[in-house]
Amino acid sequence: MSDSLAQDPVYKTETLIAEDIEAYLDQHQHKTMLRFITCGSVDDGKSTLIGRLLYDSKMIFEDQLAALEADSKRVGTQGQEIDFALLVDGLAAEREQGITIDVAYRFFNTEKRKFIVADCPGHEQYTRNMVTGASTADLAVILIDARKGVLVQTRRHSYLCHLIGIKNLVLAVNKMDLIDYDQTKYDAIVANYAAFAKSIGIERFTAIPISGFKGDNITTAPSANTPWYTGPSLVAHLETVEVLSSEDQAKPFRLPVQWVNRPNLDFRGFSGLIATGAVKPGDEVRVLPSGKTSTVSRVVTFDGDLDEGVAGQSVTVCFADEIDCSRGNVIAAADAPPQAADQFEATLVWMADEAMHVGRAYWLKLGTQMVSTTVQQPKYEINVNTMEHLAAKTLQLNSIGVAELATDKPIVFEPYAENRALGGFILIDKLTNATVAAGMLHFSLRRAQNVHWQPLDIDRREHARLKNQTPRVLWFTGLSGAGKSTIANEVEKRLNLMNRHTFLLDGDNIRHGLNRDLGFTEADRIENIRRVGEVAKLMADAGLIVLTAFISPFRAEREMVRKMLPDGEFIEIYVETPLDVAERRDVKGLYKKARAGDLKNFTGIDSPYEPPENPEIRVDTVAMTPAQAAEHIIRAILPLK
Template sequence: MTDTKTHNDPVYVVDELISKDIDAYLEQHEHKTMLRFITCGSVDDGKSTLIGRLLYDSKMIFEDQLDALTSDSKKVGTQGQEIDFALLVDGLAAEREQGITIDVAYRFFNTEKRKFIVADCPGHEQYTRNMVTGASTADLAVILIDARKGVLVQTRRHSYLCHLIGIKNIVLAVNKMDLVDYSQEVFDKIVADYSAFANSIGIESFTAMPISGFKGDNITTLSANTPWYKGPTLVEHLETVEVISSVDADKPLRMPVQWVNRPNLDFRGFSGLIATGAVRPGDKIRVLPSGKTSTVSKVVTFDGEIEEAVAGESVTVCFEDEIDCSRGSVISIADNPPQTADQFESTIVWMADDALVPGRAYWLKLATQTVSVTVHEPKYTVNVNTMEHMAAKTLELNEIGVAEIVTDKQIVFEPYADNRALGGFILVDKMTNATVAAGMINFSLRRSQNVHWQALDIGRKQHAALKNQTPAVLWFTGLSGSGKSTIANMVEKKLHRMNRHTFLLDGDNVRHGLNKDLGFTETDRIENIRRVGEVSKLMADAGLIVITAFISPFQADREMVRSMLPEGEFFEVFIDTPLKVAEARDVKGLYKKARSGELKNFTGIDSPYEAPRSPEIRIDTTKMSPEEAANLIVDTLLGDA
């Protein structure tokens, strides 16, 4: 049959109305703003229950979910309540069993005016690292306080972290008001206590409201139980508060490049998320760190070319000129670019069970940039209860401290207070690839701006050509007594007889001069290797073949030295000797002293040794004589093996 509906047909009219309603709804939904917020506070303040209530009241629960939730609520023995709203968010089995939040749970819901992504953050101190993760992208924080308990340590900790991370919009939700008979006196006292603390850490304003996630008071509608409260409901406030992205749109253009988009020879663009500002065809731009300038020819999305893109949008930008730009570069407005530097003061939140090791190299990831970084000994840590600055040698789990950091090359940045995208970073352990810290750049150090690299006419190529050899660093590593110095000495003698220009850096000898101020703690060992690495690099730049003999027990520190040199010039030589064999030799009597407790931090006894994973050369001294080992090393170095 053919479709015979006309404009006068009632079915046609109904279909048209439904279609228009759907189109209007979709258009309204498409143009809604998005608010990301977190709920945080101390243990059992009702964070998960509040989010469950928001999901329930916004009708974001399907019938089958509701049935399952009702069933689960009966299993956990919810007292006098048909539904345990916390179960909507506590998804891990361990969370439901213990009645706590462990991981950050993200949930989506929307109202007629706005879309929301909410992160339910754990309250336990040991999971503070998870809270920092949830807060890193939030526009607003709902800090809950149990009306019966008032302001607690974790309330202060989470408030300080929210302020530190740069969350400007803070809601103080005094929860469980039903358990204190909706007392205005209790509410006012908590607000006064919190206000005094907030002022002490620099929180200029916050919105306080009395609520009950359990009963629904002041969540979506004002409650008759609190006639003395004249402020907005929680949902009303969430719907109307200003979103950070709208503020970022008024700032200068900053777009970290994620990847070069080149599907064919006729198209070359640079894709990324606009952190701040806006970009349009015809804009004059500057690419950092190269400093090259060009003009935007077009701005492209999946749907085609557009006339303007603003903060929060992912786009591909094309230039009129072929200039250097790749992942890690930052596209900015030409006449107002961000800064570049390699030394900073930063605030660091330590998130790993193992403490910070000052001087050790970590990966620093900032926007789309990844560089090697070392962290100096902290200037101080912050006591979140008193805001007192405490002296510290390192940072332990959940500690917050201020320390200087040094990157191996200049990065594009802005202070975190001005730009979260170009001021916030994470630190990653090079060995485990685990995220160990979150950090915020406060400012660049003046010396990083005043010290510049001086270009020289005679470089490493000319030095090496004069000596008729390829520079290299032979890095001997192994336990004390393994035979490093003996074999290294033989290698140098062989190379010397072959008219090669060499220099041998021995661990004991260096400690008589260059490193005489260093001890044998983990931090001192790292600094010992860093200095020797820098000296080795300079000698290699002079065209020499450098031979080093150091225990150098940590893999990360050996990799740090490797990263200083051009590819192919670093040879890790593992003198592989079992501990029992090395201890039996004990030429210097060091193992005996270590066993008796006279010598502390001795590698292999009370300090670890991390064996190389894939050394260029491995010498098994139980199967090979020093002479044979030296021959193998020289042959490998010169390419004869």
């Protein structure tokens, strides 16, 4: 570079600008991220506060600002030039009603930090939306209208935030301008909230007097209107609050495996986000639930190897030994591993319109682990307005309760209060793939750790070989009066003539003994089929061909039994009969009673029947006699060996 070029004013200016841009981009790239939510009662000013934050942080483009000013004039804001709430209330229904319905996510940044903020609805019927927004938050801003003080929804949302595990709480006493910035009223609100917070276990919170309308103590503090307040502004607090506590990094190492990284034959690593603790080459680790141990050889990232990976970082861990590890496993410190169990107590927040089905199998997703689980009748439901424990047979939309659940295989976990990554889960409906609940594990049940499978020398293959047949479960399903028991009986007689070892489980007969304690509610029907499925599985393990004749009205329970058995052993037989035909037969007079209202929860009348979608065998009882149907089934299941 020539001296004359270096001294050129234009060149010097362009160089300085380029350096400033590079420095700014580097600083922005390394900013920490804070996820927080705003919550509180209706009209406490949540959306207005977020709109103010976006406006003051200059995150609004000129065309957006012009549209906002036009919308504010159209809606009418009582003298206010800009209605900041319209920046967030994006749904037409929200603007029409003046409330927040869904969770609205917004992004902004300051010189010190980047932010993702979720504006959560205040109405009780949108509790599930609030829980969704809180599930990933590091901090919660709980707004209180200074004119109204602590309300039921204030308590409700504070409890939910505490339940979800948000430790950083800001009590933002809003609309201070409407009480003339009265310190006495502010102090009384803070004292009232502090007493409530202590009663539910909230250890600390930060109180700030603000006005989203006027901007007091939002970006700078103290405001001239609150000279008696000496704490930080809201933005200053958000910029400096600790996102990842040193406590998390001091905990034992935990890394849920997201995927196996195998770009070539010379590299094999296990990738994921470090939930807690730290890891470095040479550390002894244990892979759960298998319990196999190894030594860390490398900690790899996109930018190269690390001397140490810490909580909050996404890394790939390589082992010194070739041991089995896959997605869903957890890599942990060898000398302080987490637990693995298959029965738990948990808190559930029910998020589906359809009520929880006690005993029905759902998918449980915890981190990268996915297992099948069943939920027992709740121990109690929590009235989050009064903190009372109420008796409950199930959980409805937005209900919160404590229940026991059992998984089909052990999962690696830690109590949610200690580790959100290994203690928080969701439940997924197996048929619709819809998320129906969010949950927090408390502890494993003692019996889950004391009950183990006992190895047996004579297994199901030996039982089947002795009987010279392949075990099967022939599952007859259909409406009452379809002819399930009659046809199943005909099939068994033919199998008996073929010297096959069989056993017929009939719905009515089972209810005289094994299931005599069950009624005909939806929950009892689910438990009825679960028990029958377990018995059928045991009989199949003994080498038998099992025939079951049950209405079994729900697809989910039939699919649950199918999954209990090896592939190919569950044969679903749909005894298809139109409702009017089944009703005309009505041998037991059940339809007549149901039509008269004397028999509740009767399938086909006031309780649904879900026909099989892809049964292995379909029998049309209008076109076939029982003998013809039995012959059709026998031909379909041959050969039997």
